[in-house]
Amino acid sequence: MNIIECMQKILSKGKYMDEFNGIHIDYTNNKDLNTGLFLTNDSKIKSDVLGNVTRQANFTVYRNVFNANDKERIENSSFILDLANYLEDLSFDGIEFDSKVGDEMYKSVITSIQCSNGMMFQYLNGNPTLGAQYMLQVQVTYQIQSGICI
Secondary structure, eight states: OOHHHHHHHHHHHSTTTTTTTTOEESOOOOOTTOEEEEEEEEEEEEEOTTOOEEEEEEEEEEEEEOOOSHHHHHHHHHHHHHHHHHHHTOOOTTOEEEEEETTEEEEEEEEEEEEEEEEEEEEGGGOGGGOEEEEEEEEEEEEEEEEEEO
């Protein structure tokens, strides 16, 4: 399991599993109740003398929902806020995945998750009556542990 699959598992197996059941990776079909996860960047932050590498993966999580009136817009915005709180409050004990470095696979662990820019991004197919797409940016900091080759 890599970082993308790990985030997919966190979203689909946790508190919000009903909303993210069948989550798409890197595409949307602009239909109501469609959810997905886009990896937008993964970059090295630092490395230490032991060879451990700290990286940050940036994701966009989206959810397509009906959005016709103020009540639904408040519910959808509250969902984004609740999801951000849930992700940032996760216990990272036991959240591990594999990272490939060259030809070797290493154990990696998530050290933090931060969320930002939760928003209504667009109307589905440009039509307000069809619903809207809400997005949340998620930054996942993780460490590749050099001494633990898989």
